[in-house]
Amino acid sequence: MTPDVFLFWFLALLIVGSGLAVLLFTNPVYSALSLAMTMVGVAAIFITLNAYFIAGVQLIVYAGAVMVLFVMVIMLFDIKSEVQAFTSGKISGAMKLIAVGLLSGLIVGGIIMGQKSFVGELSKDAAAQVAEANSAKMKRAAGADAATKELGVALFTKHIFGFEALGVLLTAIAVGTVALARSRGGTHAK
């Protein structure tokens, strides 16, 4: 077992475990902490996949900003461990569980069987082909800096419109959030 294989399994377990913890902890604070753990794990996974810049952003944005928000809000609400953390409907609950179970089964099954599902096809043949086609780029993008540089170039050339649109979106979100936070809540004004 090579280190990177070990690293993958370790991180996978970490992510799944902490993800489950988010789901299962009845206390939102613990959930939030588990979520932070997951974020960090995901960031680590990104590193193993040579996406250094994204990993950094992941840490800053998620583990940093978003998590702070969550914790702040939980603190604001002063929520303790809940008695009824989960939905109580028997039929709908069962259906939800079945749906979730089936979905995971289907996805995993689809990926593993690989033959017929589109995911599998892409993962085997197409991926190899595309990888070959992109081998020239790969050579150029040898190091971490080069990869980041390439990301930047792509972001500001090919995807400039999306980037700018995001800027607009963020501005709108900032304004909207402030407006929401200032409002007395909902449109059902009494």
Place this chain on the structure above:
Amino acid sequence: MLLSTVIFLPLFFALVMTFWPQQRTLRHLALGFSLVEFLISLMILSEFDIGSARLQLVEKITWIERFGIQYFVGIDGISLWLVLLTTFITPIIILASWQSIDTKVKGFHACLFLLQTAMIGTFLAMDAILFYVFWELSLIPMYFMVGIWGGARRIYATIKFFIFTMAGSVLMLVAIIYMMYLTQQATGVMSASLLEFYKVQIPFVAGTLMSQQTLLFFAFALAFAIKVPIWPVHTWLPDAHVEAPTPGSVILAGVMLKMGTYCFLRWVIPLFPDATEYWSWLFLSLGVIGIVYGALVAMIQPDIKKLVAYSSVSHMGYIILGLFVLNQYGITGGIYQMLNHGVSTGALFLLIGMIYERTHSREISKYGGLAGVLPIFTIFFFIITLSSIAVPLTNGFIGEYLILMGTFKAAPVYAYIAVTGVVLGAAYMLWMFKRVFFGEKGELVKDEHHPLHDLNLREIVVMVPLVILVFWMGIFPNHFLNWTKSSVDHLVNNKSKYYLEIHETKVAKGIEYGN
């Protein structure tokens, strides 16, 4: 540009009505407008080539190129009189509603003109999509007319009317789209032009419902059957009539029902000749059932308006009978009967409206002895009654006679049954006439505190043109039939493979002709 003018001038009038600032002169303006429209529509007669069966005064402009949809209008002998009927009846309606419509006057007149555009458009459109637009457009003003100015149960009636009609139209839209697809299959170019549709040979298999032509036939026929209305989809009509205000009833009976029968003649019969031939027994039977059923049910109605509404069902049964016997007599009679019904039933509704304005009741049992109190009203009512029960020298006779004769030539059995309608028609109308006008004075008539006044000048002016038309059409039917002759002959002689050409010299000036 004549036809477009006739179609869209009322739309313009409707806009003017909407923004007209003065309430006082509104009605006068509307009356003037409708008369102008009528005069312009009369110009069609001078432009029309009476000896030609072709489509005349054609205007054709590409609308949505990709799907071959055009603004394509034209007129021939089949649609000619219906257009004129529409423009003729509108000023009469406006004059008749002078006093009865006293709320939302602007809106009412705007609705009326909008309706006029829609109806004329339906009669003149030669492009399926354009036709569908007009067809559906006509629903909306009518919906408001019944819904806003109607009687107590107007919402029920208007929704029933709307849903019944819509239910049919939706299938028709599907069929139109499928026809466009078939046209593309056949010619390689998608087109919504009716003239292109005529050229398509649609596969037909006898004895099954599941052949293309049969399905298309029924999709179209259902939409029109509901509009006509053919038994058994007629039940919206009595309700709509009873609840509609007088002008609404008049338009509904006078013109809108004809949209159904006209479209049978324009769309169903020429487009699907095999299916028409094969299923004609069904429509003949429904027509006959409609005649007898409508007459019987009319007989026992306690409400005059409902009685007349059911008599419409009976009369429309005659028209269907005439159209589906597929010979000159039947179809000519059918066309004539459309006009007759427009005139006489329209007039009946006007008269009922006039008496309703006076007594606010339509209960037959509350009347009686009106003839002694309102002689002029009685005379008018009697003349129209005669027209309605098809006494010779009135218009109704010509239509009914030709239809029955055509039916007898094509399928005598139906004629034997349909002829009972002649007796029953007289029975229900005269029985009603007796109960309302004869005998001792009823509770509404002898009311000392509200003596009834006979018709005033305005009301007489409303009725006189209709009465003149009743006799004119009865005594000189050839004045009208000569115009439709070529088209009907063309239709009957080519019924198995109908085509329609464009009258080159009667293409409207300034409109480029050709695809």
Place this chain on the structure above:
Amino acid sequence: MDHSVLMAILLLSPFIGFLINGVRYKQPTYKLSGGIATAAVFISFICSVLLFSDLVGLPADQRKIHVKFFEWLSVDKFKVDAAFYVDQISGIMILIITGVGSLIHLFSTEYMHHDKGVTKYFSYLNLFVFNMLILVLGDSLLTMFVGWEGVGLCSYLLIGFWFTDKEKAAAGMKAFITNRVGDAAFLLGMFILFSTFGTLNIQEINSLAPTAVETSWLGALTLGTMFLFVGATGKSAQIPLYVWLPDAMAGPTPVSALIHAATMVTAGIYMIVRLNPIFIVAPNTMMVIAIIGALTALMAASIGITQWDIKKVLAYSTVSQLGYMFLAVGVGAFGAGLFHVMTHAFFKALMFLGSGSVIHAMHEEQDIRKMGGLKKYMPITHWTFFLGWLAIIGIPPFAGFFSKDEILWMSFHSPMGSPVLWAVGALSAGMTAFYMTRLMCLTFWGKSRVPKSVHPHESPAMMTIPLVVLAFLSVVGGWIGIPEVIGHTFGHIPNYLGDWLAPVIRPIPNLAPADHSLEWGLMGASFGIASISAFVAYHFYVKSPEIPGKIAASIKPVYELVFKKYLVDELYFKTIINPLVEISRKIWFYIDVNFIDKLTYIIADLIKGGGGVTRSLQTGNVQVYAMYIAIGLVVALSIIIIK
């Protein structure tokens, strides 16, 4: 004068009279209105006379004046002109219509003078004459049908003239609707003839008729003529459609005289006579016509015996006489039928007008039990009525004798006739003599039973002049058709009418030469029957008035049945009208209200219910919505994978 102008004046004069009086319908000036109307019809009468004299001037085989005004209706091969023609048959009819018509108009002027609606009355009467002329003159069946319906319409208006009375209005309606039944059959008859001959022109049909071969016992010709005959039973009040005529007496009496005795009700016979070439080739129809005619004659006569209303008696008498005419045409004696139409027009119009005079004198009393001994109060009315009575019961040489005798003789002698038909005819002739004598006795003779409050008086001259003229015609009217057997005996008096009609009447096939002794014998027999019953009636009602009551009491059930007109009205109501109304109610209630509407409601409810189900899926809970997304995802993925 040009024939088309004459024809136009003939037709339009009454119509213009109608328009003038129609426009001023509210005026109470009876002299002016009556004057206009009478003048209008009289102008027509002059035109008729002129046309008729022109007709006489033509050679016998070309006697036809045809005038076309315009093309009325033409569709494909179907062409009908607004064209009219006078020939031997219609020539006689227009003379009767306008001649008797003007007399009755004159009579009405006085008779209706107290009525508020007098102008309206005259406008209707003129309209009637106009329509009757169209009926008679029309050159195609459709033109004839225009008049046919038109006279029915006028009849409706005039029967219901006093519309404030519910009964009278109902009688008018009954007349129109019953007629409509006949008209519907007439329409069918026209369709069949048009399908067979390809034309509705009467002359063309008549000339084509001999070429038509009847293929089966109920072929096109038989069926067509049968339907036309049903139409005739409506208009001419025969079984089964006669019920309207007795009720039609609700109208003013001159109307009964003009429309319901002299002219309109004979339209059926006229139509058959005019179309005699096609009727003669349909022997089955002819048989039916003869049987129906004989039965009607008998049945109506029997009812006539029991009635107490002077006009009802005359009405049933009319039905009975019309039955005679149908018997005549049914056995192929078209000329005799038309002859009886004419003589009947004279004496029945006379009797109706006479009864009008009586009713007028009695202040609207119509019950003959309250009359009697009127002879001394109203001599002119009595004597004219007396002559009419002689004519109708068939006393030679009065008009009725010749026509009635010819009918009876032909019903025996014609190959289409039979002794049974003769017997029925003779029996009803006897009954006719009986009830007519009864009427005479109860009204004019015997003791006066007039109530004290009523003072009968003779009518003014304007009413008696028409009576006198008609009485004269009732006496001499028959002399134009003196049968060969009598004419021969008295020195070669020709049968003018028979000769006149010969070119347009198709002879009866296989007619054996007449046996004169047999004819004399039958004539004597029928005369004997008539005089005996007249004598018996005289004895019953003048000499010993208690006998009829006793007889009636002894056969009470039969008497009741006859008195109640065999309960035919009740039967029709029970078996046709009431069930029809009931069925209408039922189908409306069950089919319209409870089936079609319910069905649409059910469909609406289904859609609404479907909406309700999907609505309940919208719980508002975000998580449930999310669940739907998840389920959708599962389904989508399953599909992808399974594929």
Place this chain on the structure above:
Amino acid sequence: MPSSSFLTDISLNHYLILSSVLFVIGMAGVLLRRNVIVILMSLELMLNAVNISFIAFSKFTQNVDGQIMVFFVMTIAAAEAAVGLALAVAIFKRFKEVNIKFFEHLRG
């Protein structure tokens, strides 16, 4: 796919399965939890799961576009979290409640 190489040979599939498992966990959270804030957290989990797939694809196809997509997703996720939390705050201020069951105004 033999099990021996499954443990040692880390392929694209491994990342994808990891991603899907995380996604399903997140979805379970969204479906099953009642606390609005925890639901928002679960949403973040789902987004992260998707991000893993993107990056994995990016790596294995040697295409940088995947990373850019992740960049966008993260930005939007942050924005979404901000708005979602703002909404939660607003709702909490009004109703003093974070249980999702109480917000059923969309009931048909």
